[in-house]
Amino acid sequence: xxxxxxxxxxxxxxxxxxxxxxxxxxxxxxxxxxxxxxxxxxxxxxxxxxxxxxxxxxxxxxxxxxxxxxxxxxxxxxxxxxxxxxxxxxxxxxxxxxxxxxxxxxxxxxxx
Amino acid sequence: xxxxxxxxxxxxxxxxxxxxxxxxxxxxxxxxxxxxxxxxxxxxxxxxxxxxxxxxxxxxxxxxxxxxxxxxxxxxxxxxxxxxxxxxxxxxxxxxxxxxxxxxxxxxxxxxxxxxxxxxxxxxxxxxxxxxxxxxxxxxxxxxxxxxxxxxxxxxxxxxxxxxxxxxxxxxxxxxxxxxxxxxxxxxxxxxxxxxxxxxxxxxxxxxxxxxxxxxxxxxxxxxxxxxxxxxxxxxxxxxxxxxxxxxxxxxxxxxxxxxxxxxxxxxxxxxxxxxxxxxxxxxxxxxxxxxxxxxxxxxxxxxxxxxxxxxxxxxxxxxxxxxxxxxxxxxxxxxxxxxxxxxxxxxxxxxxxxxxxxxxxxxxxxxxxxxxxxxxxxxxxxxxxxxxxxxxxxxxxxxxxxxxxxxxxxxxxxxxxxxxxxxxxxxxxxxxxxxxxxxxxxxxxxxxxxxxxxxxxxxxxxxxxxxxxxxxxxxxxxxxxxxxxxxxxxxxxxxxxxxxxxxxxxxxxxxxxxxxxxxxxxxxxxxxxxxxxxxxxxxxxxxxxxxxxxxxxxxxxxxxxxxxxxxxxxxxxxxxxxxxxxxxxxxxxxxxxxxxxxxxxxxxxxxxxxxxxxxxxxxxxxxxxxxxxxxxxxxxxxxxxxxxxxxxxxxxxxxxxxxxxxxxxxxxxxxxxxxxxxxxxxxxxxxxxxxxxxxxxxxxxxxxxxxxxxxxxxxxxxxxxxxxxxxxxxxxxxxxxxxxxxxxxxxxxxxxxxxxxxxxxxxxxxxxxxxxxxxxxxxxxxxxxxxxxxxxxxxxxxxxxxxxxxxxxxxxxxxxxxxxxxxxxxxxxxxxxxxxxxxxxxxxxxxxxxxxxxxxxxxxxxxxxxxxxxxxxxxx
Numbered sequence: 004x005x006x007x008x009x010x011x012x013x014x015x016x017x018x019x020x021x022x023x024x025x026x027x028x029x030x031x032x033x034x035x036x037x038x039x040x041x042x043x044x045x046x047x048x049x050x051x052x053x054x055x056x057x058x059x060x061x062x063x064x065x066x067x068x069x070x071x072x073x074x075x076x077x078x079x080x081x082x083x084x085x086x087x088x089x090x091x092x093x094x095x096x097x098x099x100x101x102x103x104x105x106x107x108x109x110x111x112x113x114x115x
Numbered sequence: 116x117x118x119x120x121x122x123x124x125x126x127x128x129x130x131x132x133x134x135x136x137x138x139x140x141x142x143x144x145x146x147x148x149x150x151x152x153x154x155x156x157x158x159x160x161x162x163x164x165x166x167x168x169x170x171x172x173x174x175x176x177x178x179x180x181x182x183x184x185x186x187x188x189x190x191x192x193x194x195x196x197x198x199x200x201x202x203x204x205x206x207x208x209x210x211x212x213x214x215x216x217x218x219x220x221x222x223x224x225x226x227x228x229x230x231x232x233x234x235x236x237x238x239x240x241x242x243x244x245x246x247x248x249x250x251x252x253x254x255x256x257x258x259x260x261x262x263x264x265x266x267x268x269x270x271x272x273x274x275x276x277x278x279x280x281x282x283x284x285x286x287x288x289x290x291x292x293x294x295x296x297x298x299x300x301x302x303x304x305x306x307x308x309x310x311x312x313x314x315x316x317x318x319x320x321x322x323x324x325x326x327x328x329x330x331x332x333x334x335x336x337x338x339x340x341x342x343x344x345x346x347x348x349x350x351x352x353x354x355x356x357x358x359x360x361x362x363x364x365x366x367x368x369x370x371x372x373x374x375x376x377x378x379x380x381x382x383x384x385x386x387x388x389x390x391x392x393x394x395x396x397x398x399x400x401x402x403x404x405x406x407x408x409x410x411x412x413x414x415x416x417x418x419x420x421x422x423x424x425x426x427x428x429x430x431x432x433x434x435x436x437x438x439x440x441x442x443x444x445x446x447x448x449x450x451x452x453x454x455x456x457x458x459x460x461x462x463x464x465x466x467x468x469x470x471x472x473x474x475x476x477x478x479x480x481x482x483x484x485x486x487x488x489x490x491x492x493x494x495x496x497x498x499x500x501x502x503x504x505x506x507x508x509x510x511x512x513x514x515x516x517x518x519x520x521x522x523x524x525x526x527x528x529x530x531x532x533x534x535x536x537x538x539x540x541x542x543x544x545x546x547x548x549x550x551x552x553x554x555x556x557x558x559x560x561x562x563x564x565x566x567x568x569x570x571x572x573x574x575x576x577x578x579x580x581x582x583x584x585x586x587x588x589x590x591x592x593x594x595x596x597x598x599x600x601x602x603x604x605x606x607x608x609x610x611x612x613x614x615x616x617x618x619x620x621x622x623x624x625x626x627x628x629x630x631x632x633x634x635x636x637x638x639x640x641x642x643x644x645x646x647x648x649x650x651x652x653x654x655x656x657x658x659x660x661x662x663x664x665x666x667x668x669x670x671x672x673x674x675x676x677x678x679x680x681x682x683x684x685x686x687x688x689x690x691x692x693x694x695x696x697x698x699x700x701x702x703x704x705x706x707x708x709x710x711x712x713x714x715x716x717x718x719x720x721x722x723x724x725x726x727x728x729x730x731x732x733x734x735x736x737x738x739x740x741x742x743x744x745x746x747x748x749x750x751x752x753x754x755x756x757x758x759x760x761x762x763x764x765x766x767x768x769x770x771x772x773x774x775x776x777x778x779x780x781x782x783x784x785x786x787x788x789x790x791x792x793x794x795x796x797x798x799x800x801x802x803x804x805x806x807x808x809x810x811x812x813x814x815x816x817x818x819x820x821x822x823x824x825x826x827x828x829x830x831x832x833x834x835x836x837x838x839x840x841x842x843x844x845x846x847x848x849x850x851x852x853x854x855x856x857x858x859x860x861x862x863x864x865x866x867x868x869x870x871x872x873x874x875x876x877x878x879x880x881x882x883x884x885x886x887x888x889x890x891x892x893x894x895x896x897x898x899x900x901x902x903x904x905x906x907x908x909x910x911x912x913x914x915x916x917x918x919x920x921x922x923x924x925x926x927x928x929x930x931x932x933x934x935x936x937x938x939x940x941x942x943x944x945x946x947x948x949x950x951x952x953x954x955x956x957x958x959x960x961x962x963x964x965x966x967x968x969x970x971x972x973x974x975x976x977x978x979x980x981x982x983x984x985x986x987x988x989x990x991x992x
Contacts, residue, residue: 028147029143029144030151046151047177050144050147051177070150072153076142077142
């Protein structure tokens with residue numbers, strides 16, 4: 004991988020942002036990730052991951068609309084940069100390569 | 116309250132966020148937090164949603180999201196703060212003894228105070244788990260004799276609940292629970308002897324906020340023999356919670372219970388704890404007309420009001436109901452009274468409480484003591500910093516000449532205090548982590564009692580630290596910074612009279628508290644010894660008590676069992692009884708309104724009833740004052756034995772006069788055949804109970820066995836073997852009478868331990884403070900001592916010279932503390948039915964102890980100087 008590293012948690016958050024598309028803002032990301040990971044996450048952990056990735060150039064963000072439920076405060080919608088999508092694909096390929104490289108006997112042994 | 120205010124998240128975390136978070140992120144994060152809060156408000160009770168909000172907002176404090184404090188506008192102060200911190204650390208390191216006295220004093224004080232406050236918080240948190248807690252009330256019975264209250268009973272008549280629900284518009288629901296004592300349960304041919312089993316109305320679960328792990332509250336408890344188990348018991352007897360539809364055999368009844376649900380265990384902070392709830396319908400199979408039973412009050416009755424504020428209306432309705440019940444002649448000389456369930460744990464001490472309750476006065480007393488401890492720690496800090504003031508005077512002078520402003524100097528001294536407090540805070544948390552186990556055991560707290568994961572704890576810790584920094588930092592910050600630079604630089608130490616006086620006053624204060632606490636501790640320990648060694652009127656040593664098997668088995672085998680034991684020379688006697696001394700009152704039966712047949716005036720005293728066989732008095736080594744024991748081999752019909760207290764209430768002048776008198780009890784005339792010397796059924800804290808004893812050799816709950824061997828544990832094995840050979844189906848369940856009796860003193864022991872710890876702390880702090888002061892005085896008078904020595908003064912004379920000034924302070928402290936201590940000790944002892952007298956020794960011993968310790972503190976320092984070579988001190992300049 005290149006100079007800029009993507010942590011495991013960050014990768015998850017990034018993937019969720021890609022999955023959610025235009026709906027990707029703080030609360031929705033948290034909800035989606037909690038449902039998928041089946042654990043409680045804090046706002047702090049999600050937010051700091053988002054901010055970190057924005058600094059590293061994986062994410063862009065713009066203010067979205069404000070709703071009543073948020074006390075009139077605007078959402079911030081995140082989108083993944085082309086660079087991020089490239090890194091994600093790269094990671095997937097590296098993983099896939101590794102999975103394929105596992106000797107079949109080992110896998111067979113494990114399943115016995 | 117209107118809804119829009121209700122829906123607001125707590126305000127202070129918002130302010131905190133606005134203050135610390137990066138402003139570019141603020142709008143987004145605040146919005147997210149509010150959205151999540153509103154979601155949580157729908158999902159959880161409001162309190163939980165607020166707690167989650169606070170937790171989340173604290174978790175936001177992480178480097179990535181914080182704003183940059185070393186920003187442009189704030190550069191200057193920040194730099195100054197860094198410099199101050201550096202100086203503070205250097206000052207801290209320069210005099211390690213002084214600094215560690217400060218830190219240790221503050222840390223121990225904090226740790227002790229926080230533990231006590233957490234304990235108090237736990238005691239005050241009873242029923243908080245229950246979302247309905249503020250609108251659930253319990254009704255209980257007050258027994259009256261004329262206008263005077265004779266006894267209060269937590270249990271009520273079963274028809275009261277339904278009647279009140281029907282007639283009171285503000286009462287939404289009722290729930291009764293009916294204690295069933297101990298029951299043997301049989302699952303997979305294994306026996307389990309379980310207590311805390313209650314029959315309950317179906318409404319109980321919702322009223323007390325219990326959630327089901329298995330099954331549901333809907334539609335259950337409509338039929339007899341249905342049971343709901345707590346998780347812990349389900350795991351204990353089935354090894355699983357997936358047990359809906361399983362059966363539990365009750366051998367004594369030859370019937371099966373159907374398990375219809377498993378719920379969470381009763382929390383530690385509730386007054387009503389249980390293992391199994393059985394449908395109230397079951398009671399109707401024993402007693403068809405239980406809903407019209409006005410003869411026995413054995414049910415706890417809880418009522419749920421529609422709204423909490425209807426309580427006063429409910430109380431006045433209750434008064435009207437009492438009049439109605441009296442008119443209908445359903446109750447006599449009794450009143451139905453209500454209490455909020457939140458008040459039960461701390462304020463209710465009635466007969467037949469389901470659990471041992473706490474005491475509000477004790478909790479408030481401990482809170483007061485915790486605050487006192489913090490005050491002592493702060494006083495110690497101020498005391499030591501005034502002693503240290505002269506050393507810092509030159510530094511202050513130089514700083515002022517270099518152009519430092521008053522504000523900056525104060526800022527610096529506050530930084531130093533902050534550093535000491537911060538280190539003390541960290542140390543205190545460590546101390547607490549290491550001592551929590553010990554503390555839990557001492558104060559008999561549940562294992563779930565923790566503090567590190569409680570936001571309240573951190574809030575408390577931080578607020579105490581802030582307050583103590585402000586108070587203890589104020590003296591050095593304002594006094595030290597006010598020195599005149601020219602005077603101090605010339606070497607003229609302004610010996611401020613006010614400073615000296617303040618210091619002396621503080622020492623007096625510390626020692627007064629120390630003496631006060633010592634007297635309390637000593638009194639508590641003497642009282643405990645007194646109660647333990649008091650003549651109980653019976654012998655509780657070397658007695659094994661076994662819970663008896665159920666009636667059929669007992670009838671057939673008891674004599675064989677007894678003879679088997681008595682054939683061995685180590686056993687002296689074996690007796691049956693319905694209750695034994697040392698058990699809580701909830702294990703006794705009571706009856707009111709038993710009077711002499713010849714009595715002119717009907718009185719309403721509450722008597723405690725026991726059933727015994729002919730060997731019981733001998734086994735317990737009780738003493739007859741007059742009359743005789745029950746006859747053996749006879750049913751002893753209509754004969755009773757009473758105790759001194761009972762005949763006192765009936766107004767019989769002497770034990771002899773009581774023999775042969777008849778009393779009207781349970782619709783019959785019964786003859787007094789014997790009068791027992793008063794004996795202690797409960798701890799010596801409470802007075803003798805009036806007791807009426809009937810004869811029974813069948814329906815009894817306990818078998819008491821007296822052995823003459825001192826190795827009681829060894830004898831237990833023999834008893835167990837013999838028991839199991841005669842009663843193979845009954846579980847062998849036993850206790851040692853003296854140990855059971857000892858449990859009555861547990862609360863007093865806890866109190867003594869807590870107080871002992873506090874006193875040790877107060878002594879430590881006072882000694883540290885005195886040590887600091889002595890070192891200060893000695894260093895200031897080093898030259899004087901040197902000159903005196905050159906002129907021929909003895910070491911002992913020098914020691915006397917320096918010590919004199921402190922001895923006076925300590926004597927003044929004692930004069931102040933003694934009357935205060937006398938009053939509180941006397942007051943405290945008045946709570947005991949049998950108490951020690953307050954003797955002068957109670958004050959002389961602590962006084963001597965304090966003097967001794969202070970001499971140690973002073974001498975350790977002065978001896979150094981007095982024996983040192985005078986040349987050293989005189990050459991210094």
